[in-house]
Amino acid sequence: MSHSRDDADALLADTVRREASSVVAFLYRLTGDFDVAEEAVQEALVSALHSWRRDGLPDVPGAWLTTAAKHRAVDLLRRRARQRRLEGGLDGPLDSALDGPLDGPSWSDGLPGPADADDRVPLLFGCCHPALAVEARLALTLRAVVGLTTARIAAAFLVPEPTVAQRIVRAKRKIGSAGIPLAIPGPEELPARLDDVLTVVCLAYTAAFLDPSAAGQGGLAADAVWLAELVCATLPGEPEAWGLLGLLTLQQARARARFDADGSLVLLPDQDRSRWDHRAIASAERYLERAAVWRRPGRFQLHAAIAACHASAPTWAETDWLQILTLYDVLVRYDGSPVIRLNRAVALAEYAGPERALHEVDALAHRLSGYHLLHATRAELLRRLGRTDEATAADREALRLATEPVDRDILSARLAAAQERSAADA
């Protein structure tokens, strides 16, 4: 029976999400070489796609992938050992690994199977280690834990592919040479390190957030949700992990309403709330209740609580703005960034009117002058106050600074509408 290309591609994507990082972690344990483990899995994925498209799908895709990756790892180790001998280097631990079980008949069946789910989270902590630059953490996580190709990562972050490849190579090299452990840190370091991990997962989601093609159930957004689920399953006693999972689930629940039929961005006040996924919203609420049990609030739980207020409101106008303002007031204690204060000002406009909100936004202007949403928010408030000329000037400034196509479209539409109105008034 022959399978379509799409079947093979879809199954591979699914298998990658579920299995690839386990296989990386397993091979790392076996070979002690992160580079070899990761490269072997990448090569196995390429050959999997080729072979599954040609021969149809295997019965147990995960096992197929593990076996293929093991063979690649042996090849890679052999190649390197040979290279080393040619270079006159010392026969080190690589050779003893080669002479040991790796090369023996027990290699394919006498050894334990891929690491269990728990092994992927230690890998994630290693990839998100603070000794790596933030961009490197993100790229390495998507490559080694999620199993994305360098090309896909590059496309998601609008970065040239060689740049991403170089970040990954450098990060892998540093993990090996600097002795970065692939392990969940002890209780003393865990809160800070978990925050680093959750930040990377959140950044991965954000990259998908503004991409209309990623708004569906597949893609990078779903990968990020999957990562958050993985962390929760492994560290179920960490409220911030549940907070992030709740936040991402709420964002996903609104994903379908975020773009209209033409792929244009629809902002929250204008979204068709009947298109929200109410089952997902109910799940997210359960995650947040779970998080609240520990009474240890944090920025992800607070962001999620704000998103939950929006999710439970029947309309923009009927939103519980006082509740949202109160949550923002707590959130600024955990994250005092001016962007959070700007978001708070939007809620303040709904609760206390545009005049007071404009006052707050103007106070942030010197710190956010290069941020298009500061100017877009000012424009909206000025328009409500009837100061149309100033509003148009602010929208123009926002358009000048905006880089994302979806943002630029909205701003251009606003400017066009303002021009029409002023032409009608004249």
Added chain:
Amino acid sequence: MKYVLMYTSRPDLDEAVPAERQAEVYQQIFGWFEKYGATFVDSGAELQGAHTATTVKAPADGGGPVVVDGPFTEAKEMIGGFSIVDVPDLDAALAMAREWPALVFPGVAVEIRPIVDHGEM
């Protein structure tokens, strides 16, 4: 794994620290070395101030090496000493470095570098 810990500071900022406060932290540094005694391969050395440094530099254009007064870099940060430790991984080295008593002073830093492993002899 073996790492070098490089203890650095900003001499211009160090000057502002009162002598008795410096002595206090110096005592804590002794305690720190005692606490981590077992991890040291070589407790290293505390260096004389940067004003005592002399540097031999590669010549800019031909000729032999050039001897110059002062440290090798113009940076404000100076390496004040170093030690070599043998610990399981970077996290263990980071845990030690985080407790370096002089980190209470502004401008102080500890750089951690793995040592090149030339194989077991």
